């Protein structure tokens with residue numbers, strides 16, 4: 396192809412001509428898009444509300460389905476806009492029903508989300524970034540080389556894709572398969588606060604997906620200055636990835652601790668506006684053999700949490716190829732849990748889910764960096780699967 400032919404082709408597909416996605420816009424941005432294609436001012440609010448209903452309550456992916464909107468306007472919308480989801484490059488289902496989707500965004504970058512079904516509910520674990528800058532030493536995502544923030548549309552799309560796959564449109568009042576959202580996928584949500592906040596307000600909007608803030612949990616490794624803002628503006632449930640009770644160790648395994656040490660982090664938790672007995676803060680604690688799992692550490696944890704309405708989520712370490720840690724033995728986890736429990740804190744041991752599809756906590760890592768054959772073999776040789784059955788029993 397000649398250079399001239401090439402540029403003529405490119406000119407025919409300038410970004411301005413390409414249908415623009417309406418996903419991830421707030422109502423006023425939606426109205427502005429409509430105004431730009433000639434919808435009269437007096438109709439903007441109503442039209443934006445109709446679109447909102449079709450996109451987020453009914454899950455429409457096609458303007459033709461929007462029967463409350465005139466045919467002419469539907470045709471105009473289809474000409475300028477799209478409701479396409481990101482490409483699903485891989486969809487996996489675990490033997491325990493956990494499902495994982497690898498999504499590819501328009502620049503080719505990928506991120507994962509995971510649906511964890513339970514008897515009468517189900518949580519979607521949503522990613523906030525491609526990769527992560529935190530480098531927690533036990534976390535697989537931290538080994539990924541590429542990092543960028545996800546935009547509001549890319550975050551909301553994870554929910555739309557899951558609802559499509561679960562065939563859960565229109566948004567049901569109750570009995571939902573996707574009843575909860577946990578911002579516990581790839582990335583640090585408080586390093587991408589604005590986009591996460593925008594996406595979550597779309598998800599919480601009562602005329603759309605309508606998930607209550609009580610059913611949304613944001614997990615952070617401890618970006619202290621953003622915790623207060625998150626509480627004031629979003630008031631979602633808070634989870635803290637604590638993982639160590641002394642600064643020396645936490646500096647090593649959760650390096651953001653060097654910037655925001657444990658005492659400052661816990662002060663921010665004490666000030667978290669929605670923390671009350673009804674809405675306790677969750678402290679996540681990954682159980683690493685001979686690293687952070689001693690009874691003395693459990694007692695220190697109890698001491699640290701004093702005065703904070705808290706529950707403790709003990710997460711048996713999920714191994715990944717080349718990880719420099721091992722999972723604590725069941726006995727140590729049980730002894731640790733007992734000490735925390737006896738002090739009055741609920742301390743469930745999290746059952747690893749979806750391990751056969753690399754969907755368990757901390758195993759998310761997009762295929763931007765593929766596993767080598769050797770790594771895959773190493774993983775299939777771990778005993779994690781068998782152990783998870785024991786935990787379930």
Ligand code: SAH
Nearest residue numbers: 534579583614615616636679712713756757
């Ligand atoms: N950056 C946020 C969101 C990630 S959430 C945060 O740190 O909270 C993912 C949760 O899984 C965190 O609690 C994380 O510490 C934990 N995790 C990471 N790798 C893990 C692993 N290999 N095994 C068990 N839990 C892990």
